[in-house]
Amino acid sequence: MRDINQFTVTKAVKESFKTQPGSRFEQLLQGLIDHLHDYTREHNITHEEWMGVLNFLYDCGQISTPERHEFILLSDVLGFSALVDMINTKGGATEGSNLGPFYLDNSPRKALGSDLADNRDGVTVLVHGKVTDSLHNPLRGAIVDTWQADAAGTYPIQEQEKGQDKYDLRGVFETDAEGRYYYTTVLPKPYTVPYDGPVGDLLRAGNRHAWRAAHLHYMVRAPGMTSITTEVFFENTEYIDNDAVFGVRRSLIAKIQPMKDISALGFELEKEPDAMFEFDFVLAPEG
Numbered sequence: 024m025r026d027i028n029q030f031t032v033t034k035a036v037k038e039s040f041k042t043q044p045g046s047r048f049e050q051l052l053q054g055l056i057d058h059l060h061d062y063t064r065e066h067n068i069t070h071e072e073w074m075g076v077l078n079f080l081y082d083c084g085q086i087s088t089p090e091r092h093e094f095i096l097l098s099d100v101l102g103f104s105a106l107v108d109m110i111n112t113k114g115g116a117t118e119g120s121n122l123g124p125f126y127l128d129n130s131p132r133k134a135l136g137s138d139l140a141d142n143r144d145g146v147t148v149l150v151h152g153k154v155t156d157s158l159h160n161p162l163r164g165a166i167v168d169t170w171q172a173d174a175a176g177t178y179p180i181q182e183q184e185k186g187q188d189k190y191d192l193r194g195v196f197e198t199d200a201e202g203r204y205y206y207t208t209v210l211p212k213p214y215t216v217p218y219d220g221p222v223g224d225l226l227r228a229g230n231r232h233a234w235r236a237a238h239l240h241y242m243v244r245a246p247g248m249t250s251i252t253t254e255v256f257f258e259n260t261e262y263i264d265n266d267a268v269f270g271v272r273r274s275l276i277a278k279i280q281p282m283k284d285i286s287a288l289g290f291e292l293e294k295e296p297d298a299m300f301e302f303d304f305v306l307a308p309e310g
């Protein structure tokens with residue numbers, strides 16, 4: 024390997040790894056080396072630029088904690104997370120979107136019709152819809168796990184030192200015999216992703232803002248179906264066309280409507296809503 028130069032080094036590095044021929048690991052590693060080396064040659068990367076990238080990654084590691092994963096945030100603002108969500112959305116199913124850092128896997132079970140807001144300020148909205156398969160057959164007993172920010176754009180989990188309960192503004196519902204879920208909550212407001220670290224520096228360097236369009240998070244699952252992780256956004260709201268993490272998709276935008284007579288739906292609601300919207304989730308079969 025003495026007669027190595029900027030063109031033969033790529034092959035030499037690829038051949039240095041003795042991976043299982045044809046394995047996924049081999050494909051991904053060899054592809055990564057190809058792309059990284061091509062990029063480096065194409066842009067004539069200088070020592071200063073090379074060190075800049077490595078120091079940036081070092082800083083991402085330094086600021087990361089179990090609660091703050093700066094590399095995920097980096098993936099989010101580069102659209103990498105969105106791309107993985109898009110590639111992994113199953114045909115016919117609701118499109119996937121950003122998980123974000125605030126999911127808890129043991130949220131409280133709530134009865135259909137519950138209010139998630141516990142007298143918080145804001146517009147009380149009735150959220151309802153169905154969970155179905157791709158042929159519109161309702162899925163009874165599907166689980167709709169939701170979490171969200173409040174009307175100031177804050178997740179209660181971010182304000183535990185101010186006495187907030189981290190399990191507020193979240194809940195796990197089970198669909199009824201018609202595949203329906205329904206509850207009330209406050210409409211969330213936009214908020215910023217953390218921008219006091221290296222990813223914030225990157226956003227500033229690129230003249231970008233850190234705001235996310237207001238959204239509700241969902242994880243929906245049912246036996247025999249592929250679970251989805253997604254978000255629901257609202258028509259004509261701020262940042263809907265320039266969400267900092269590229270989470271918005273046309274199919275995930277709901278239209279908030281004034282309350283109308285819903286007595287025919289037979290919902291028993293804990294709190295009277297000011298407005299409502301409907302959003303159906305579609306799950307594809309497992310496998």
Ligand code: BEZ
Pocket residue numbers: 096099121122123124125215216217235268
């Ligand atoms: C969120 O939606 O909660 C979120 C997503 C990406 C970064 C920070 C927060």
Ligand code: FE
Pocket residue numbers: 123172238240
């Ligand atoms: Fe969020």
